[in-house]
Amino acid sequence: MPQIALTLEYDGTRYHGFQFQTNAPTIQGELERAIYRFTGEAVRVRGASRTDAGVHARGQVVSFSTRALYPPETWVKALNYYLPPDIAVKSAFPVPEGFHPRREAVSREYCYFIINDPSPSPLKSRFACLIAQPLDIEAMDRASRLLIGERDFASFTPASYVKNTVRVVYKAMVRRFKRLVVFSMVANAFLPHQVRHTIGVLVRVGTGKMDIEGFRRLLEARIRGLAQPALPPCGLCLMRVNYRRAFEIPS
């Protein structure tokens, strides 16, 4: 059956994450409902990355099989008509049969946004976490570079059900733009809560509570859930998912 892929942007604040749940609003649930209302088909949507409750996305990728043959612009317009205003389809395109947005993805980029200011920022707080203490961005950036490479990231996830905790990190950096601090991380895949636990420890480095050697020891300890605390989901955003050229996603 023909398959359609979509890129999605969403404000995750009022959702219990991407993955379908029977009794709670989810991104997948809203999307499947919108597709049903448009096409009359009850489809199962697959996502590239299972964002947690409260986490946002600028470039989530999903796909589904459908008998409905519409041009991409029609999918975009019609699904946006049926979706709630905090979820939007940004683009649609046909993909080969058997395409799986998670399996085919070669990497994902997440960003964690921090407002580093003594007072709250009502214009930013929906999509960022407030850290009042001054942050040493250079120290955070240097520590974050230790994450690059193929490593066992067991310390950075509390999830005991994940067997293999080795991942390949291609990029990890911390940058400041005035009061906004952005931690970006690109990896082949991420462990549950990995970015939120990583930035939690990087903030400890930034406030001087841990030095870079301490960060290195934590990484090398490979003790499940050692990296604490996790920062709240509101600051996290799935920026984009990358594919091999054959499945390249227009951005």
Next chain:
Amino acid sequence: MPQIALTLEYDGTRYHGFQFQTNAPTIQGELERAIYRFTGEAVRVRGASRTDAGVHARGQVVSFSTRALYPPETWVKALNYYLPPDIAVKSAFPVPEGFHPRREAVSREYCYFIINDPSPSPLKSRFACLIAQPLDIEAMDRASRLLIGERDFASFTPASYVKNTVRVVYKAMVRRFKRLVVFSMVANAFLPHQVRHTIGVLVRVGTGKMDIEGFRRLLEARIRGLAQPALPPCGLCLMRVNYRRAFEIPS
């Protein structure tokens, strides 16, 4: 009595504007309540600019008289403790007796934010207005420059109760940053709804529905409320208020 000035940032979405109303939430009302809860004093707060319902601020300036003598950092922390999360005090400082944040202000800067994209943007829609049609930014910018100078802006306000519609515009420009289009305007003061009616007509210029000569004629017509439509309040933000050196506000 000593006077304190504050700079405020707020998400205006759920407020009926800055100015106090008996039966509806307002910025002034929330601020006066927070001051009362902190100091026990029932004060009247004065604002530099009366933002409308749904309009945001990054640098509103207010002041009030008080017998409470606290250092600025205490005012900031304590009021933020009592204020709801969508209003924040960013700074506090003593001002001379008789200071009036509206009368002493020499100019205000407002920005109007547009997302120029065929599909909605859930990450931006709280603080921007969506315009799906392509916009000719150069034409909009050229038209906006006609506003600069001391002019009668009667066409740009529907408010019949305002007698004098002459204002001095120091800066007016339209810029694009990828999908984000920003219209900024600095003036000695603004007429009611002036920015929202101005950007409404500039968008007509940007979509080719009006040419620059048409915009000039509209400005020169000086017919109350001729500039239509007004864009919605969610895209508008009071960026800052400028004072003579004697009252300079830390930004």
